Amino acid sequence: MRILIENCDAYNDFRGDLIQFVTNDFMRSNDLSFGQVYLLTFEGKNVIRGNHYHTASSEIFCLISGEVEMVFEDVNTKENMRISLSSSNKNFKKILIGENVAHAIKSISDFAVLVSFSTHQYSAYQEDKYEYILIK
Numbered sequence: 001m002r003i004l005i006e007n008c009d010a011y012n013d014f015r016g017d018l019i020q021f022v023t024n025d026f027m028r029s030n031d032l033s034f035g036q037v038y039l040l041t042f043e044g045k046n047v048i049r050g051n052h053y054h055t056a057s058s059e060i061f062c063l064i065s066g067e068v069e070m071v072f073e074d075v076n077t078k079e080n081m082r083i084s085l086s087s088s089n090k091n092f093k094k095i096l097i098g099e100n101v102a103h104a105i106k107s108i109s110d111f112a113v114l115v116s117f118s119t120h121q122y123s124a125y126q127e128d129k130y131e132y133i134l135i136k
Helices: 024-029
Strands: 003-007 009-013 016-020 036-043 048-053 059-065 067-074 080-086 093-097 101-107 111-118
Antiparallel strands (some): 048 101, 059 093
């Protein structure tokens, strides 16, 4: 199962933090192409996003605000993983999800925001999204 979780590089001064989410070096070292960067918001507790997988694209997520639970499962091997993230500790992590890894995200807080990256640009008619229920 291709899941990579690592700390984002962070720089701090009197103004606040600069968090490096996706860099050219990270893209190159993980053999990723550019698709798009987008934000996901969760308007309330227990909001669920995802419950799908992709066969031809990878995604990277970083929680910016709130608390979420993320669940992953390799659709071929059934290997799975569950993590909880909170922005309150300012320990920003990027989570790279490879192809054929189902993923679902559930908000634990009243409001949450994730910055996200995909190796393919989103389309309402996207054919590379397959339902796979991990959280009900």
